[in-house]
Amino acid sequence: MEIIETLIANVGFPVAVSIYLLIRLEAKLETLTSSINELSTNIINLKDSK
Structure with a gap:
């Protein structure tokens, strides 16, 4: 103090x-940066699975 x-x-x-x-x-x-990176990874994985 x-x-x-x-x-x-x-x-x-x-x-x-x-x-x-x-x-x-x-x-x-x-x-926030970590969350954005995770979201980006999830979007790429979702796109690749289609």
Whole structure:
């Protein structure tokens, strides 16, 4: 928790919130990328089975 307080004190609240949101968004983007790749594979498999 001290790291967050130091970060806010050094760079300001808007930058600290932006960094926090980018970190959270990264995990969601990885999940989304994985889902899109799986969907693509399933579409190719469905197309090949016809």
